[in-house]
Amino acid sequence: MLLRLTCLLLLSLCLPLAVLAADTPLNEVRPGLYAGGQPSAAQLRELAAQGVRTVIDLRQPDEDRGFDETRVAESLGLRYVRIPVAGAEGLDAANVRAVHQALRQSQGPVLLHCASGNRAGAVLGLVNARYEHASPEQALQLGQRAGLKSLEAATRQRLATPSISP
Template sequence: MSRFTCCTALRANSDSSDLPRLSPFGGSVTAPTCYAKDHYAGGQPTPGQLAELERAGVRTVINLRAADEPVDYDEAAEAGRLGLGYVAFPITGAADLDRERAQHFGALLDKARREGGVLIHCASANRVGAMVALDEALNRGRTIDAALELGRAAGLKALEPAVVALAEREGARR
């Protein structure tokens, strides 16, 4: 059984808070990590990682990196070659965190979920975790603390104070 399948099977039958973070690509902090059933978060994937994710059931890639962030290959073309949907949704930092973007991200995630597994990535997964937490708190009705837990599992680190501030401003429950 692949580590992807194992992660997916474990998460299908468990609450995400009681599972270890499994990284099917080794110990790198930015390697794609299964943070919820059929949901992967990470830093910039390699072409090989995209291919492995496709074999694991990922059907959509959501890239949160800005166009001017350096990447050594054409990720959109590689995703297309693999038959993956590809969405560029740049989030450059705390200044881009707002209700409108959180709602748009939630809609992108809903569409991706209907098609199969999803990889959401930026450079280090910090922006991924921020958007996951905001989606959970502002769009899905989770408490801020529960949303932060899932956001951290997806890579939230330095953007956590900005996520908390926005969620509180928008009236999310603590």
């Protein structure tokens, strides 16, 4: 009986672990541009098979990716670009310009990501407003499709303030 209870307890722990291990949603926010949170190695393989050619990673160097993303991306023939964005402070003109340039230099579909999609959405919205002349609301909508959530207020502020808008 004790063995049976122990086995049931161990099995019950597997479900939450499986839920935690689920892949992060990556959304095609417009044709050829995927955005979201940290991809798994399997998602990178799937995206490469679907034609993605460039990965733009906005995470800080010390953020845990769970695997060697650079090595996996490069082994798949993907161009890997790292542009570290540190929260709201990282939503500056230099990072927005760097992401815009990386998107322009891409040779095909792109994955833009951070940990959760929040920074990716914020930066993408700012790129959309600054370089593609979208309205603030259009830029925010694009950012939200990419995962913009807690950085929305900071993004709105940058969109509304010409002196600090990228």
